[in-house]
Amino acid sequence: MSELAVEVKNLTKVFTLGLKKEYVVAIDNLSFEVKAGEVYGLIGPNGSGKSTTMKVVLGLMAPSKGEARVFGLDSGDIRARNEIGFLPENPYFYKHLTGAETLRFYGKLCGMRGRELENRVTELLKLVDLQGAANRRLGGYSKGMLQRIGLAQSLVQNPRLVILDEPTAGVDPIGSRQIRDLIMHLRDEGYTVFLCSHLLEQVQEVCDRVGILFQGRMRKEGRLEELISIEDQTTLTLEGASPELLARLHELVTSEPDARIVAEGHPRTSLEHLFIQIAERNREASK
Amino acid sequence: MLVLLALFGLVRGPVEDRLREELVASKLLTPPPAQGAFEQMGQSALMGTLGGLRSLVATFLTLEAFDHFSSKSWDDLRQSYQIITALEPRDETHWVSVVWHLGINATANMETDERLPAFERKRRFKEYAFQAIEFAERGIEQLPESSAIRIQLAEVYREKLKDDCATARVYGDIIGLPDAPGYARRFHGYFMARCPGKEKEAYAYLMALYREGEQQHLPTLIKEIKNLEEKLDIPGPRRIPDADPDRPKKAPKRPPNLLPGDILIPFTREDLRRIHG
Amino acid sequence: MNAESTASNPPLRAAARPVPLFSPGRVATIASGTVTQLVRMKTFYFLLAFALVVVAVGNFNLPATPAKELSMIKKVSFGTMDLFAWLFAIVATALLIPRDQEDRTLYTILSKPVRRIEYLLGKLCGVLVVVGVSLVIMYGICATMIGARESLFVSAEIEAMAANGGYSQEQIDEQVGLIRQQGLRPELGLAVLASFLKAAVVAAVTIFLSTFASSSLFTIIVSILIFLIGHAHTMASSFWLHSSDNSLFVQMLVKVVKILIPDFQLYSFSEGIVQGEAVAYALVGQMGLVTAGYLVVFLLLSLLVFVDKEF
Numbered sequence: 001m002s003e004l005a006v007e008v009k010n011l012t013k014v015f016t017l018g019l020k021k022e023y024v025v026a027i028d029n030l031s032f033e034v035k036a037g038e039v040y041g042l043i044g045p046n047g048s049g050k051s052t053t054m055k056v057v058l059g060l061m062a063p064s065k066g067e068a069r070v071f072g073l074d075s076g077d078i079r080a081r082n083e084i085g086f087l088p089e090n091p092y093f094y095k096h097l098t099g100a101e102t103l104r105f106y107g108k109l110c111g112m113r114g115r116e117l118e119n120r121v122t123e124l125l126k127l128v129d130l131q132g133a134a135n136r137r138l139g140g141y142s143k144g145m146l147q148r149i150g151l152a153q154s155l156v157q158n159p160r161l162v163i164l165d166e167p168t169a170g171v172d173p174i175g176s177r178q179i180r181d182l183i184m185h186l187r188d189e190g191y192t193v194f195l196c197s198h199l200l201e202q203v204q205e206v207c208d209r210v211g212i213l214f215q216g217r218m219r220k221e222g223r224l225e226e227l228i229s230i231e232d233q234t235t236l237t238l239e240g241a242s243p244e245l246l247a248r249l250h251e252l253v254t255s256e257p258d259a260r261i262v263a264e265g266h267p268r269t270s271l272e273h274l275f276i277q278i279a280e281r282n283r284e285a286s287k
Numbered sequence: 288m289l290v291l292l293a294l295f296g297l298v299r300g301p302v303e304d305r306l307r308e309e310l311v312a313s314k315l316l317t318p319p320p321a322q323g324a325f326e327q328m329g330q331s332a333l334m335g336t337l338g339g340l341r342s343l344v345a346t347f348l349t350l351e352a353f354d355h356f357s358s359k360s361w362d363d364l365r366q367s368y369q370i371i372t373a374l375e376p377r378d379e380t381h382w383v384s385v386v387w388h389l390g391i392n393a394t395a396n397m398e399t400d401e402r403l404p405a406f407e408r409k410r411r412f413k414e415y416a417f418q419a420i421e422f423a424e425r426g427i428e429q430l431p432e433s434s435a436i437r438i439q440l441a442e443v444y445r446e447k448l449k450d451d452c453a454t455a456r457v458y459g460d461i462i463g464l465p466d467a468p469g470y471a472r473r474f475h476g477y478f479m480a481r482c483p484g485k486e487k488e489a490y491a492y493l494m495a496l497y498r499e500g501e502q503q504h505l506p507t508l509i510k511e512i513k514n515l516e517e518k519l520d521i522p523g524p525r526r527i528p529d530a531d532p533d534r535p536k537k538a539p540k541r542p543p544n545l546l547p548g549d550i551l552i553p554f555t556r557e558d559l560r561r562i563h564g
Numbered sequence: 565m566n567a568e569s570t571a572s573n574p575p576l577r578a579a580a581r582p583v584p585l586f587s588p589g590r591v592a593t594i595a596s597g598t599v600t601q602l603v604r605m606k607t608f609y610f611l612l613a614f615a616l617v618v619v620a621v622g623n624f625n626l627p628a629t630p631a632k633e634l635s636m637i638k639k640v641s642f643g644t645m646d647l648f649a650w651l652f653a654i655v656a657t658a659l660l661i662p663r664d665q666e667d668r669t670l671y672t673i674l675s676k677p678v679r680r681i682e683y684l685l686g687k688l689c690g691v692l693v694v695v696g697v698s699l700v701i702m703y704g705i706c707a708t709m710i711g712a713r714e715s716l717f718v719s720a721e722i723e724a725m726a727a728n729g730g731y732s733q734e735q736i737d738e739q740v741g742l743i744r745q746q747g748l749r750p751e752l753g754l755a756v757l758a759s760f761l762k763a764a765v766v767a768a769v770t771i772f773l774s775t776f777a778s779s780s781l782f783t784i785i786v787s788i789l790i791f792l793i794g795h796a797h798t799m800a801s802s803f804w805l806h807s808s809d810n811s812l813f814v815q816m817l818v819k820v821v822k823i824l825i826p827d828f829q830l831y832s833f834s835e836g837i838v839q840g841e842a843v844a845y846a847l848v849g850q851m852g853l854v855t856a857g858y859l860v861v862f863l864l865l866s867l868l869v870f871v872d873k874e875f
Contacts, residue, residue, distance in 0.1 A: 058675045061874040078677050079583050086675040092667035094597065096604035108593040109676040111583070153672065288868055289824075295861045296823030299854065303827050306850055307798070313844045315836030316829075339650075339762070339795050339828060342835045343643025346636050378839065380632055 010066035044213035085154030110157035144175035382426030390419030390443035598690025714747035758834035794828035
């Protein structure tokens with residue numbers, strides 16, 4: 001049985017508002033698990049409790065009830081923090097630091113020093129393709145660059161678990177694609193990735209398992225394919241098929257009593273794919 | 288949280304009180320300003336005092352006081368020095384300055400300022416002189432070892448109030464102080480000699496000085512003793528000799544930039560010879 | 565990005581390194597980050613204003629004897645230095661934690677294995693380093709000006725006495741000694757230390773306030789008020805506690821304030837040093853211990869608030 005990276009059991013978080021002692025239940029009896037080595041997506045609309053769940057797992061908040069564990073350690077335990085790399089939504093880092101200084105700063109906070117730290121900084125800058133901007137202050141970085149340096153700092157101490165909060169929010173399609181490629185690379189490298197997002201299509205492309213949160217409660221959870229596949233339908237995409245072949249296929253389907261053709265037509269590329277194709281073509285042309 | 292703060296406050300209270308006493312005793316910390324000073328402080332001076340900037344505020348007020356002196360605004364000057372001496376009661380120069388300004392400068396101004404009627408001038412003259420004396424007494428209270436304040440006070444008594452008895456008394460107080468000038472003992476005797484009813488005491492005192500030796504046989508001392516001998520009708524054999532005619536006199540210093548034919552005032556014997564051929 | 569796929573069954577990552585109970589290294593990292601932040605915010609520009617004040621005062625022809633003039637230059641310079649030090653300590657400290665919280669930098673820091681006490685201590689140490697360096701620079705500026713004026717006054721006095729004639733070498737030396745007494749002396753460094761100790765306590769109080777204050781402006785205003793009350797309560801207690809006209813309530817209030825608020829007036833012993841009084845090193849040492857006590861208590865109070873704070 002594989003190790004559990006994150007284990008949340010009966011987690012409830014209640015906030016008290018103002019002097020009138022009004023209560024808001026942000027998370028209500030939430031339970032889920034993230035296995036080591038998988039990419040787990042916690043999705044839901046704004047205000048569903050995703051960020052709150054993440055902050056409890058990070059130890060930035062204490063649960064009102066229930067517990068959260070990271071690799072068996074209570075989430076409030078400081079040793080758990082060593083296992084986690086965190087990229088917050090809209091990360092703000094010290095604007096007065098350069099990219100390299102930022103990574104060094106967070107590396108030192110994780111107890112790294114000397115040659116080990118310098119090598120890691122170089123490696124991460126290469127990973128996120130920011131070697132050229134390493135000595136520029138973060139105040140001059142674009143949104144996408146900030147996201148990438150944020151990702152790099154989340155990996156600086158080689159954590160077993162990487163938590164990403166809305167990693168592609170506000171990032172252009174090319175940047176989003178790069179981040180998604182990186183997430184896949186992390187999974188291949190053995191990292192556990194726990195990400196929160198409300199951009200469902202992007203989650204769909206990277207996650208192994210998904211939990212759907214709504215009003216603080218888990219509504220559905222499971223493997224992606226199981227959740228989104230329409231079991232009794234099959235998609236067949238053909239290239240270069242002649243009209244005669246299509247006619248014969250029609251006849252075959254019609255001859256089956258339980259089968260029918262639900263939809264037919266030319267498949268469409270997504271606007272995102274088109275955008276990326278055009279950008280890559282232009283990049284090649286300018287080289 | 289409040290409990291921790293309160294506990295710490297209760298523990299540090301006696302420690303800090305003892306520390307304060309030691310710092311005040313070693314003159315590193317100035318005692319709080321006198322209660323009356325607060326009413327007279329302007330807002331900025333008060334804030335500066337509370338912000339621990341007493342020296343800074345006192346310095347700026349000193350400059351302000353100089354302005355008042357220049358414009359002969361004696362009441363404003365007095366007000367400034369009330370605050371300055373409250374902020375820095377251990378600074379001798381403030382006390383000396385205010386006694387000088389009020390006791391010498393303000394009174395001199397009242398002697399010559401014809402914009403005011405004579406009666407008003409007299410009244411203010413006395414008022415400033417007594418204010419100077421009051422400041423001096425407060426300064427002496429703060430700095431009992433200071434001779435400079437007393438010397439300035441003696442000047443006010445001598446020059447302005449013409450009170451030889453008080454002058455003698457003040458010089459008498461100066462004698463025992465660590466930084467007392469050498470002439471204090473003689474001056475005490477001189478002014479005692481001029482104080483009605485103190486002639487016998489003055490005579491005995493000045494004779495004791497005279498008997499100390501040649502270094503005390505200064506012309507003024509001899510003159511005062513001679514006056515007292517006359518007043519007290521001292522018998523001849525007991526009288527001291529007149530001033531020794533062979534006593535070497537100090538020649539007046541001639542300025543270096545004299546031209547030929549220049550005459551000095553006062554005249555020297557050489558000048559007289561030149562004038563009369 | 566350079567994503568390279570590896571084996572089809574990638575190994576799970578090795579467990580991370582252990583976390584020490586308290587790490588001076590992490591404190592130093594946060595402190596140096598704070599120093600860098602304050603320096604790159606160009607806070608040191610205030611030193612230019614200070615230099616201008618000192619140079620201006622040093623070049624005024626003040627209406628006083630040379631010794632008195634030197635004394636006035638010293639008082640203005642050291643008084644300004646003291647003012648800048650505590651004001652800077654308040655403003656710089658008040659900005660730190662609220663800014664980290666607003667910018668969410670705090671999330672990324674606390675999501676690393678950083679204990680909250682290490683974070684607070686690091687921030688405080690960073691501010692104290694900047695205040696200390698500023699005081700050293702200001703002292704250098706003061707010392708240069710005072711030393712220059714002292715030399716000028718001494719040579720002018722010697723020249724004047726020689727020109728007037730009739731003064732023995734002893735008398736000249738005595739007069740020069742009066743001037744030198746108000747000039748540069750090694751003990752003035754202790755006056756700078758006093759300003760630093762005061763600024764340290766002010767910074768500790770401000771950090772405590774900033775852990776629960778709603779904004780930097782609130783922290784700054786309340787810190788300044790506490791500072792002024794801390795200076796005034798000794799005078800207030802000597803006045804109000806010994807006056808029978810005041811109600812029991814007023815007297816109790818004064819006592820409570822004295823217990824809760826630091827006594828900043830004690831640090832004014834720097835004025836005595838500047839005025840030329842002899843320094844009792846044992847007393848300065850005791851002030852250092854009192855300061856250490858304040859720092860420990862206020863850090864502890866800050867931790868009590870901060871440790872349970874949710875972000």
